[in-house]
Amino acid sequence: MSEGEEERDVIIAKVLRFDPTIDEEPHFETYEVPKYKVGRQTLAKVLEYIFESIDPSLAYYVTCNRALCNGCVAMINGKAGLLCMTETTDEVTIEPAANHRVIKDLMVVPEEEDRVQQQVLKRSGKSKYL
């Protein structure tokens, strides 16, 4: 923040939303998230707030919360990064990781793993009651 600029008390987070089972096209939604007065606010925390307090249909993946699992990789302001380690900016744009199949919103699976698993399910997939 440059001097003289008024301190904002919200973060404006633009998140690319897409549920392939319902939506034809991905679209951005914008959320206002209260900004921490002290401490570090990571994007994992921003998304957690959106999920728990604004829109529980948001899908994203955060687990280890310490840069060990790589599960939370996403495009942050246009660049690949980890949601759990990246501190938010006052305005932030979050999109799903590139080169992955989008399951929903920010939840993606790598193309290769996905292909193998779908094959197993198909191979053994005689279904009952259908």
Added chain:
Amino acid sequence: MNNKGGYSICTTDVLVIGVEAAGAYAAVKASEDEDVDVIAITKGSDIARAGATVTASHSTFAVECQGLHDLLGAPTDTRDSPEAFFEDMVKEGKYVNDQMLVESLVRECAPRAKEMESWGFQWDKTQFYASPGHTYQREIFGLDTSGPQMCRVMKRILESRPNSQIMGNMLALDLLTSGDEIAGAVALDLLTGELVVFEAQCVIIATGGAQALYPYVSTGREMTGDGHAMAYRAGAEFHDMEYIQFIPGELIWPPGWMVGVQPFVMFDGLYWWYNGLGDRFMRRWDPMRIEDVTRDIRSIGVATEVLEGRASEHGGIYASFAHLPSDVVDNVGRTRRRGWISSSGFDYNPLVEMMKEGTAIELANYCHFWMGGIKINVDGETNIPGLYASGECCGGVHGANRLSGGALTQCIVQGARAGIAASAHAKKTSRPEVDSEQVEACRAWVYRPLEREGGTNPMELRDKVTEFADSHTGPVRDHEMLEEAIAEAERLKKVELPHLYCKTKNPAYNLEWVHAIQTANIVQVMEIVAHSALPVRNSRGAHYRRDYPDTDNDNFIKSVVAKQVEGRCEVRFEPVKITSITPPKGRRPYPG
């Protein structure tokens, strides 16, 4: 909505639920026999994407030094032996360990460490540690990392074998039985929101601990005791569920600095602790060593301040550097390889600067490890034929407290045992028929939150449960708290869980729904913990009863076994399994 339809069926010989240290090791050993098909499922998106193992990065395996020396060629202290390791584990476990399980751990740890090396796991053979409780320097690290490296090695093996398969995004829901035997499990394919039925002669549960019963965790938040809950519902027995390890290492204020367990690791030994009244309360527990005591005593000290209304502003205790001149803090930073930057590259300098200026941070207990769990024998067998368990979800081996490094070792030894035993069992039994009524019963409870038009928000209920569990089944308990916890678990099961409701109706990757399922599981775990802790009227290791503060070796060197009988949690005492160390007698003030 696709919740009324059918389900896919996957058939296999051995199904492993949870695929990190214990589950992956089990899957590797079970699939060594080419004729045995193994599927290992995880609710994470892949191996190393959930669970404690991936977070145990800069972590140690405890392996007795003779074996390290003879098998791995590591230059360690050869005065150590399996017997010496055994003695340390039983002493630190406060004599309630299942000594048969300990025996197997101390004898098989070195051969397993060697086996891992033959698979490509690299050990760091230059540094060895002896954390408190270890007589000799028998803790050894993986060369780059421990847990993550192990997952990488196992993933490569499992993916290279035609008879083994890892499946991610599969949330196991319930076990299936046929008569008295295991018949498989039902899981939710998180990506589609559809049920998958795994038909299998053997199931190995390796789902880790239930840390997320509490508000703060050292793991990821997905450790919700799902394996415990499904095993309990299927009639499995539990061993000593009263012993849960907490550490006052959660940096609750200022927010956002809690990256893994790093702050605790980095600042430990430097700060002094104060309660909300400014009193250095740990003096009451040990006037000489003050904060410098073992983890169990620290967590009990902190929990006591919080329970008795002397917490810091945000509900923990204060930790401060103010007693240290700021140039001393700088010098401590300089003596470290990375200064105040963590091993994962995270920069703590701004926080250190703030603390140097005299501001305290606030700490609370996080739940770190489960000593109690599913009851197994040395081969990982449970009381249900065909059902096996291994790793942190199992009880008994650590007794009332675990030694550092003992958990990863537990995973490799028990994982191997369960994998080998399940593989052999699967070969000689035929696949039982799956009872579709059981599948439908599972579907009914699982899909209900999606069908309801209103009710309880899963995340709000989760927060209420974890807060309640923290104040009633945390490190400090008493009769009244535990009675209340039993009543609360019953109320939650009758009144709250049947009203769980998801606003989000689409079943595909529905996190709100996942929380609903997981919240039901933590409630189940809380019930088992409270029932197990209630009759243990003494304080021992990680179980502190403020109404019975002595360690009573005359009456409570016993194993607590809990099990569901006709919808109720029944608890009985069993003699501790002793092979070579006879526990002491007498009653002493805690810590005994």
